[in-house]
Amino acid sequence: MSVVLVTGVAGFIGSHLAAALLARGEEVIGLDNLNSYYDPKLKQARLDHLIGRPAGFSFHRLDLADNDAVARLFQSRPDITHIAHLGAQAGVRWSLEAPFAYTAANVTGHLSVLEAARHHAPALRHMVYASTSSVYGSRMEGPFRETDPINRPASLYAATKIADEAMSSAYADLYGIPLTGLRFFTVYGPWGRPDMAYWLFTDAILKGRPVRLFNEGQMRRDFTYVDDIVAGVMAALDHPATGHRLYNIGHSQPERLLDFLDILEELLGRKAIRELVANQPGDVPNTFADTTAMRRDFGWQPSTGLRQGLGHFVTWWRGHFG
Ligand SMILES: NC(=O)c1ccc[n+]([C@@H]2O[C@H](COP(=O)([O-])OP(=O)(O)OC[C@H]3O[C@@H](n4cnc5c(N)ncnc54)[C@H](O)[C@@H]3O)[C@@H](O)[C@H]2O)c1
Numbered sequence: 001m002s003v004v005l006v007t008g009v010a011g012f013i014g015s016h017l018a019a020a021l022l023a024r025g026e027e028v029i030g031l032d033n034l035n036s037y038y039d040p041k042l043k044q045a046r047l048d049h050l051i052g053r054p055a056g057f058s059f060h061r062l063d064l065a066d067n068d069a070v071a072r073l074f075q076s077r078p079d080i081t082h083i084a085h086l087g088a089q090a091g092v093r094w095s096l097e098a099p100f101a102y103t104a105a106n107v108t109g110h111l112s113v114l115e116a117a118r119h120h121a122p123a124l125r126h127m128v129y130a131s132t133s134s135v136y137g138s139r140m141e142g143p144f145r146e147t148d149p150i151n152r153p154a155s156l157y158a159a160t161k162i163a164d165e166a167m168s169s170a171y172a173d174l175y176g177i178p179l180t181g182l183r184f185f186t187v188y189g190p191w192g193r194p195d196m197a198y199w200l201f202t203d204a205i206l207k208g209r210p211v212r213l214f215n216e217g218q219m220r221r222d223f224t225y226v227d228d229i230v231a232g233v234m235a236a237l238d239h240p241a242t243g244h245r246l247y248n249i250g251h252s253q254p255e256r257l258l259d260f261l262d263i264l265e266e267l268l269g270r271k272a273i274r275e276l277v278a279n280q281p282g283d284v285p286n287t288f289a290d291t292t293a294m295r296r297d298f299g300w301q302p303s304t305g306l307r308q309g310l311g312h313f314v315t316w317w318r319g320h321f322g
Helices: 012-023 040-051 067-076 099-119 156-175 197-207 226-237 257-268 292-298 306-321
Strands: 003-007 027-032 057-061 082-085 126-132 179-184 210-213 244-249 273-276
Touching (some): 012 040, 012 226, 027 040, 027 067, 040 057, 082 099, 156 179, 179 226, 197 210, 197 257, 226 244, 257 306
Parallel strands (some): 082 126
């Protein structure tokens, strides 16, 4: 059996990953600081779901940027075999408002985990961490390949994730830590993130408020259902790297925001009040994953289309908010 440390366990993707690992019989050690970037009650509700399960889950509330606290957690659990490092300050737009939250969680926090893996993880077999499609910057053409240059990040968020990839590559080479970085493409699904378009649009439509479509709705996003992301993380965890590797995980079918909104309206049975507005600084116009490497190395492929996945989200929303 594996002992998996999941950072960001109270987050959207971390909580889904922890549930899937527990369901296949792994032990999960969860870490999160439950910060208030969005409503901590949602984070607590996700955690309650995990704590309510049979044995195998423990939770540690601590800040990734506190490297001593992270080291102590590792020292108390020398049996950790895998790390799924998903804890981070996410969100492109907030990185314009609160840049130091990003360097603390994403740069210092990432280094805390790498250092703990280096010094205090004798049983470690593999560390997998979350990167992002934002590393590809403002490009119209696609699909994006892992070998493409990533030297023009469009936001500080993207810049901190590029730093994570660079630090990971150095730690894999210097200390022989098996490391895999996964670049996630616009993840959505039940228990999702309140700062993301699918959530904001649903909330606005149901409350009769205008939906703001940045870049006049012409942006394209490669929406990827959370279960497909979790399957990809687990496939990567199960195949330890030699050195450092990077993979895209995306659905490879970019959708215009306007078309995405059409589907959401149909599922909700209500029309949106559409407000077309200019682009926001930091937002990229297009995301489009080439996932050849994920398919080749892990036999992974996405299985949930946008209409089906959004349907699951709307069903969850109705159950959760009534
Ligand atoms: N959701 C997406 O579309 C998407 C896309 C690309 C990359 N990612 C990456 O995937 C990972 C998970 O994202 P998510 O969508 O679940 O976001 P999320 O915000 O729901 O989850 C992140 C969790 O990390 C925790 N956290 C933040 N800073 C911390 C700190 N300093 N110490 C301890 N915990 C801290 C937060 O409390 C939160 O629960 C992140 O690394 C994110 O950058 C997400």
